[in-house]
Amino acid sequence: MTDAVTTSLEAGVLTISFARPEKKNAITDAMYKVVADALEDAGSNDQVRVVLFRGEGDSFSAGNDINDFVAIAMGGGGGMNVFRVLKALAHFDKPVVAAVKGAAVGIGTTLLLNSDLVYVAEDARLSTPFVNLALAPEAASTILLPLAIGHQRAFSMFALGEVVSGSQAAAWGIANAALPAAEVEAAALKAAQELAKRAPRSLQLTKRLMRDAARLWSQMERENEAFGSQLTSPEAREAFTAFAERRPPDFSKVS
Ligand code: COA
Numbered sequence: 704m705t706d707a708v709t710t711s712l713e714a715g716v717l718t719i720s721f722a723r724p725e726k727k728n729a730i731t732d733a734m735y736k737v738v739a740d741a742l743e744d745a746g747s748n749d750q751v752r753v754v755l756f757r758g759e760g761d762s763f764s765a766g767n768d769i770n771d772f773v774a775i776a777m778g779g780g781g782g783m784n785v786f787r788v789l790k791a792l793a794h795f796d797k798p799v800v801a802a803v804k805g806a807a808v809g810i811g812t813t814l815l816l817n818s819d820l821v822y823v824a825e826d827a828r829l830s831t832p833f834v835n836l837a838l839a840p841e842a843a844s845t846i847l848l849p850l851a852i853g854h855q856r857a858f859s860m861f862a863l864g865e866v867v868s869g870s871q872a873a874a875w876g877i878a879n880a881a882l883p884a885a886e887v888e889a890a891a892l893k894a895a896q897e898l899a900k901r902a903p904r905s906l907q908l909t910k911r912l913m914r915d916a917a918r919l920w921s922q923m924e925r926e927n928e929a930f931g932s933q934l935t936s937p938e939a940r941e942a943f944t945a946f947a948e949r950r951p952p953d954f955s956k957v958s
Pocket residue numbers: 725726727729730765766767768769770806808809810832833836
């Protein structure tokens with residue numbers, strides 16, 4: 704159990720907070736477990752009408768904890784609760800709202816592509832630098848991101864690690880609104896509370912019709928396979944070592 708993710712339920716809104724601000728809310732396996740448990744329960748709990756994701760501190764989430772990646776890359780194994788989260792997200796048919804400030808890296812951004820209403824700070828920094836880490840994209844982002852913003856922009860985010868501002872994200876259609884940072888949480892909560900008052904079955908049917916859960920999960924399984932095989936590759940080892948040593952990776956020697 705960890706207290707680096709907290710949950711609270713009020714008036715039908717289940718708030719899931721990443722609460723590890725000293726590490727920019729980087730997500731460990733223990734944290735994924737709390738999120739997976741919460742989503743799995745929320746799916747069948749009539750008390751939960753809407754899920755709201757947010758982060759404590761100045762960032763939404765710096766994505767997967769890179770030390771967990773390193774442990775797997777070095778053969779130490781690792782938990783796979785992230786896959787439970789992805790499976791739950793793919794099939795989740797209640798509305799998901801996200802409030803995003805500061806950095807949203809990797810799954811911090813791909814989670815938004817699996818959300819239904821997204822409110823970002825104008826100066827938020829969204830990125831999916833999977834290739835910089837010699838990994839592969841996840842969370843069905845290889846379908847959802849190009850669908851939302853076009854292949855070339857999506858490729859630049861995946862392959863060059865292009866960082867997109869909150870304002871740009873809203874202009875590209877992956878966020879409903881870009882707001883001053885101080886207003887983001889309130890806007891997201893208000894939207895979640897509004898959704899919680901709507902007819903629940905109608906909302907679920909609407910979401911199910913808009914998202915092909917089977918196709919998204921099938922793509923996630925393909926992505927998970929690519930991600931898993933890259934995790935233990937020499938190029939990923941170089942990328943993780945470079946992160947730890949705070950230097951750019953050097954892929955010139957990997958074949
Ligand atoms: N995994 C593990 N630790 C992380 C982390 C991650 N994904 N992201 C940040 N941290 C840690 C840093 O190592 C640092 O720890 P320290 O204080 O013990 O040195 C702390 O969080 C603060 O991060 P820092 O880099 O000093 O903050 P910043 O404001 O300069 O930069 C980020 C914030 C998010 C841009 C930067 O930390 C970053 O790029 N992180 C990696 C993101 C990433 O690649 N995620 C994986 C995606 S698949």
